[in-house]
Amino acid sequence: MSVPAAALGSVRLSRALQSRMGCLRSLHAAGSGSELRPGASSVRRNLDVQTTTDTGRLKTIDDLPGPSMSSSLYLMLFKGYSEKSHLMQVLQKNQHGPIWRSKYGSFEMVNVASPEFIAQVIRQEGRYPVRVDMSHWKDYMDLRGHDYGLHTSSGTEWYQIRKQLNPKMLKLGEVSVYASSIQEVVGDMLQRIEVLRCRSQDQATVPDMAAELYKFGFEAVSSILFETRLGCLQEDIPKDTLRFIAAVNTMLMLSDAVLFTPRWSRSILPFWKRFVQAWDVLCSVGQKLIDKRMAEIEARVRSGEPADGLYLSYLLSSEKLSRSQIYITITELLVGGVDTTSNTLTWTLYHLARDQRAQELLYGEVNSVCPNKREPTTDDLSRLPYLRAVIKETLRLYPVVPGNGRYVTENEVIVGDYWFPKKTQFHLCHFAVCHDEAMFPNPEEFVPERWLRSQTPGCPAPSFDKPQPYSYVPFGVGVRACVGKRVAEMEMHFALSRMMQHYKVKPEKGAPIVHPNTRILMIPEKPINLRFLPRAE
């Protein structure tokens, strides 16, 4: 399953993007050509960027290099890049340099693939940044009279929601209240791994780890957002939970198809109808869970008991968001928070299984901080630098959202010696930067040590320079960066440390090398089966 490009801001050079050109409204103000080319000095005022040109004049989008539409289509249709848009970033950066233009009919976008240029876009993104138009999600919300949530809203409306969510999602001290819920889910996942491996022929292999970790991701984030357990990790998953999972899947799967096809075709083609049905299930199950929790809180308050709770209780009790804003916000948080963490964990295990040296270093570190398989606490996590480095390195190799977007509406933007009018769509090519030899030596190798700043027992002394700012932004950057970052990290850190305590992970015999495909998120191109060998008590 994948999260829609627009939802996570992944503006891909792919089939999705070509098709999107018909759906996104024209991104440039009329006449963005040479008649708008300003003198450098007038535009540089108020802009926090350093730009110089030989002529003293800034260039425009028309001066940018870039592939023709036909050559991009050729790469995608005949050269196998349709699911490898992350590699297309690298290819086109090598061909055109760190800034280039892509044109698909009337849809244009500016790709930037250096830390400096990403920084320049972000510094000029404005107070209320927008990733990309989410018109198809908004159409659904409008159809049903729902409010817009975090992904869909913009301007002050987005800011009003985001302001309420940040304190309980991004403050380290605050997110530690979710630790026990996450640990409970991790415990269930370990039990499931045990059942699956014992059931396998060799008493070790768990097939398709991505699918198993998806269930973990769904359960973990739901346990925080809905303050309830959905049973995703049970042998018999409850019917309503299956409907819920299927609805998230269908909605995301159809999201691009709905965006690709013109509005007039919605009554003829099946996509829109099924998209609406999926959203309806998603919203109704979500709403049912929220209402149930609300009734429980009210009953506790009536009987004089404290209404302690996690995230939902906080939102409900703060009364800063309307009930309908809460419904949609929680649902959108869920949509953003499942396969991002589960795919990252899958890639982490894939690499550790193939790199026993790194796995043993990690095991040694976890074991020294939490001996005898003691469950790590949030305090322990701060004493596990190698654990954090392993996750960081995985997100460098496989930034699960490989390209981010900024549709800058508030400002004109200067990048390098180019000037862009308001309403320019930028594509921040994070994957290309993370795989740039100049930023990260031996970029294709899995080297967690490059993230260590102090000596870790058993590890070589750190010999890597601190990464350049903006060269590593897997959670996005700026005020619109991922709101679930801290929760995601906690989930991944607890899950990985406890898996290491209990098992040595190895690849299946003769396991193939698995490369990523980008279907909006970077997912394994084929199932990853792993052997779990219990560690001695």
Ligand code: HEM
């Ligand atoms: C490995 C895990 C994750 C990664 C790599 C990731 C990455 C991202 C990225 C790149 C963005 C776009 C940020 C930008 O535009 O600058 C984003 C946005 C978002 N993410 Fe995550 N994410 C992860 C986990 C989560 C989780 C667990 C949740 C929910 C609990 C979540 C909820 C969201 C939401 C709601 C947004 C939109 C924020 C807004 O528009 O204000 N993400 N994420």
